[in-house]
Amino acid sequence: MSTTDKISFAQAINQALDEAMGADPKVMVFGEDIADEQGGGVFKATKGLSGKYGTGRVRTTPIAEQAIMGAAVGAAIAGYRPVAEIMFMNFLTVCMDQLVNHAAKLRFMSGGKTWVPLTVRCTTGAGVGFGGQHSDMLEAWFAHVPGMKVVSASNPAEAKGLLLSAIEDDDPTLFIEDIMMYSQQGEAPAPGFKVPLGKARVRREGSDVSVITYGRPVRLMDEMAERLAGEGINVEVIDLRTIAPFDEETVLNSVAKTGRAVIVHEAIKSFGTGAEISSRIHEELFSDLKAPVQRIGSKYSPVPFSPPLEQAFLYSEDEVTTAIKRIMG
Amino acid sequence: MSTTDKISFAQAINQALDEAMGADPKVMVFGEDIADEQGGGVFKATKGLSGKYGTGRVRTTPIAEQAIMGAAVGAAIAGYRPVAEIMFMNFLTVCMDQLVNHAAKLRFMSGGKTWVPLTVRCTTGAGVGFGGQHSDMLEAWFAHVPGMKVVSASNPAEAKGLLLSAIEDDDPTLFIEDIMMYSQQGEAPAPGFKVPLGKARVRREGSDVSVITYGRPVRLMDEMAERLAGEGINVEVIDLRTIAPFDEETVLNSVAKTGRAVIVHEAIKSFGTGAEISSRIHEELFSDLKAPVQRIGSKYSPVPFSPPLEQAFLYSEDEVTTAIKRIMG
Amino acid sequence: MAQQLDQANDIDGATLVEIFRRSMRVYKTDERFRQMLMSGKLRLVYYPVRGQEVLSASMMSALNIDDYLVTTYRGVHDQVAKGIPLKDLWAEFTGKVTGTCKGKGGPMHITDPDTGVMVTTGIVGAGLPIANGLALASQQSGDGRVTVVSFGDGATNIGAFHEALNLASLWKLPVIFLCQNNRYAEHTAYSVGTSAKRIIDRAPGYSMEAVRVDGNNPIEMYNAAKAAVDRARAGEGPTLIEAMTYRMLGHTFGADFSYVPKELQEEAKANDPIPAFHQLLLDRGVAAEEIAAIEAAIDAELDAAVEHALASEYPGLEELRIDVLKEEIRA
Amino acid sequence: MAQQLDQANDIDGATLVEIFRRSMRVYKTDERFRQMLMSGKLRLVYYPVRGQEVLSASMMSALNIDDYLVTTYRGVHDQVAKGIPLKDLWAEFTGKVTGTCKGKGGPMHITDPDTGVMVTTGIVGAGLPIANGLALASQQSGDGRVTVVSFGDGATNIGAFHEALNLASLWKLPVIFLCQNNRYAEHTAYSVGTSAKRIIDRAPGYSMEAVRVDGNNPIEMYNAAKAAVDRARAGEGPTLIEAMTYRMLGHTFGADFSYVPKELQEEAKANDPIPAFHQLLLDRGVAAEEIAAIEAAIDAELDAAVEHALASEYPGLEELRIDVLKEEIRA
């Protein structure tokens, strides 16, 4: 592979599904509009797959998320590795039961006799102008559910690598895609490149403050770190990649070194994932901390439609740098 | 009212509904089995209401939680004050969309033209032996949803007072009942007694450590505080009552005074409500804290059936006292 | 279509003209949105309603202004036919504070209680249970209102549809389930997602009155709508209307719809309800001048609406803290 | 009932005896649970199956041991009729580590893949979409298995039922939807919650094969079950079976059921399927000794199962960290 090859986020997803299906005949894909007869998916993430693997393994479903998720759960306990596409994250609200009461619990409730190697893909994110019902970041809900994992990638290559790992994983995984990132280009990974679940990535080392984030904000934080370096502030940027269970070791090692942490996510701040990460850091590193851990998230509001409100709703680089400068004293 | 009058938690709920329906003809109640022809509810919380107010206002529904919640949302925006009973909290997973994408957002999305004065009641809690699908504490999910409130009472009188306030409130409120507490007896409140939403109650003053909790653990914490007082440890016990948005002022004032805090809830610890409370305390009172804020919750596991496992799953007084003693140094 | 009118089911000229007026108000609004999107003057996710104008116009003409409507993302035809002021609608679509929802809801979440537009939802199927609640309020208060809820053919496969129809039937609610069967759900053809031969085949499972009509025929559609409204208003319970129509453009503006067979598109173009309606009016002796005057009035209203929307302000950022809860959120 | 046997639909003696054996295995298990609960030797939330034994026994007798079953909280009859070892079942109900699920699932969550018991759910309706997935796996792998999913009359009103039947029909899945219509959903009578006159009236809305039978009549029930299994196995798609029965006791053990009309209870007692089946066997010339031997064998199995369960250990507390995820959770 030449490192100058570029692929988009959507292509990365498509490649991961293609490779997974090629490698393992037990991998199946379900979702609305996903087969080629229906155009290969609203975001083209599944384009070409039904042509290549057949409409037995790549199935366009009715608009019936409980049916999709249930079919995936059933097929999973019978030995398949389904990838269920729930178009938008907010639509998980119509099939939470299957995911939370069943997929996540069946291994435990059966005493290990069945398990659910299921991957659920969905997209979301504010910034497109979809308004209140298509933009929420709900990862905190699923992080609070024992028995499942939550994953979010910050670039095409890792998206592919994480999705492959999620599909191979024997537990249910929610794989969150960001609608603003589908066309984002990034370095193409080598075929078969994988990113292990549960491992964060230190994207940039720094000695002053650890910025812990995942998904879309990662790129912004990379850029911000670069800018702050110019001002003499050395930011360590950590991309969690797996949001739950998160890589406590990497996070705690980093903050033990820097003594300061800022957590950044798009979900609203109150009762978001940042609260858990912040609490863990305080609990474990209380006396090492030079300042309280800061959290930056979106505002306490449904996602607004009007473009200026939608922008104001979102976390901003400004808020992060302000927080960093505040705790740098 | 003689203060020696006792009522059970279930009776308190029943009285609140009765008083609310008597006071306001716009209050309606929906739910499975709730009318008297069906025995007045599985937990008898609605017993007698359909007889008194008619089956137009007290409606037994099919097993169709989306239909229940949707009917409540629609009636609410048309000027009614519905109280929807979703029998068990886990069943909210089949109607999350109505609650989260609609009830909580309609005020905002309509620019204030409609609003949803809805109260959702549900029960839950481990300890009865219901196993994995009828026992979860999911309040953290709803606390993370802008536009709605989450409430939980620790005794019959306040249950009545909080439920009356929730019904009168013009925003959607989730009112969580604990299945282990229905038969718990407590002092009967005076008619019309109300507990304002958003206000915590300091149940016992103390100077050494603030224990912040809500719902069933409150009584245990009261007892524990009494025991620890015998050992010379003065515990301040705070019952949040409204979990979201929670009463930061009371919490922060208390911890500013004691310098130590332990948060206790039945929900599993990871990504639970304790994380938000802990983070807020650290953020606001970092330099006043004598030790990191501790969180005690249930274990990272689905709720197990087997009685010894179910007990081991739950938070325990022991864990709380151990944490207190550790941070007391 | 107009040729084989059943005399017994005919409707009076004034009503027909009113349906036409509403159809054109929809048609021109939709057209203007697409023009402005095409020219880049507007940027938003837009769900065209081309081909479904007459259906909505006929249905809404059978309602009073204070009857309730619940609709979806593809709801502009319903909202406009129900009578929503165009300037408020345009301002909302452009995110302005003068919009129906102060710009906070946007196209997918239009609410305008003054014209009975109570909920517009982006979640497929979610409107049906809510419509029951509105109808329940009317049943309980005796205000005599009827609630109409619009949804697509694809929506009939989701759980909320089922739960809502069952409840409405049991409780005899004054609600009309208007299925706009436009033969596609996003990119998925009817028979790929729907096991019922016809949507109305699901009605007996709810002991519900149901009727299937050509939604593009204003007379057939209006009569079915009127009958359902009369039943609901008389306390005789809900009706499921399966109104056959066709989505002449892609799912969203600009979206590929190459998955649609060419012949289907050709056939649909040949049966375009708008020219047919125009011809029907002429056949019925409505003067070309009267038609032109109707259209001109709409054009003027539309021009003013667009101008108003573009000239309006965006909401102030404090709006992020308002309408979340009743009390303003602290800054 | 047995009196009016349709010769053409009769079944062979061996099958009938097998159905009887399974019925009695259910009957005696259920009876023993209730006895032990009554005497206080056991404490758990128990959902009696009294009156529905023959229904399950007939259905499961038409299946192979490796065919899949999905059932509910009220599932003991299905599980036992499917062949689950009683000692494993009893150990699970008592929360012991020797149980089907190491005591971690409990009565509402019995899983035993060896006998095809794949999922027992406590969420009404949730089993149906999962059954589709199991059936899909069989369709895809060609393993020839059939999936049966049991649920009550009340469950037919929840969204998951609708979504599952639609999908199964579209995909022609080898799945059987077994509605055990026992006339009550908790305390709610059939017609209060269900708008369909008969559950099978919902089948045309899914273009699905459907049949309504007396579930308490082993011959009628078995024949319907067999036909559905044959269709599924032949790749001809799903069937909805509405099996009429009656829940002779309260929703849960000890629960009040004064809401049930006296006459209904009287009538049900008179039509108790267990004595009727006993009589049927005698009428068909099965020797009383053979019947007694069957019952004695079950009693012995049951005694051993109860003893085993009571003597078994509870799971160790480390089990809280096992089976949550594949990797053990750190202490």
Ligand SMILES: Cc1ncc(C[n+]2csc(CCOP(=O)(O)OP(=O)(O)O)c2C)c(N)n1
């Ligand atoms: C619960 C849910 N699932 C999926 C979607 C994505 N989606 C939006 S519109 C649509 C198709 C709906 O088709 P139909 O009901 O026929 O209405 P039409 O768009 O044709 O008017 C889908 C799948 C959604 N909005 N909500």
Ligand SMILES: Cc1ncc(C[n+]2csc(CCOP(=O)(O)OP(=O)(O)O)c2C)c(N)n1
């Ligand atoms: C989604 C959901 N809602 C409500 C319940 C509570 N509940 C348990 S059993 C039951 C009645 C079910 O009736 P039916 O389907 O007829 O089955 P039966 O108990 O009669 O076998 C109800 C309402 C539940 N478990 N799940």
Ligand SMILES: [Mg+2]
């Ligand atoms: Mg459609």
Ligand SMILES: [Mg+2]
């Ligand atoms: Mg029943």
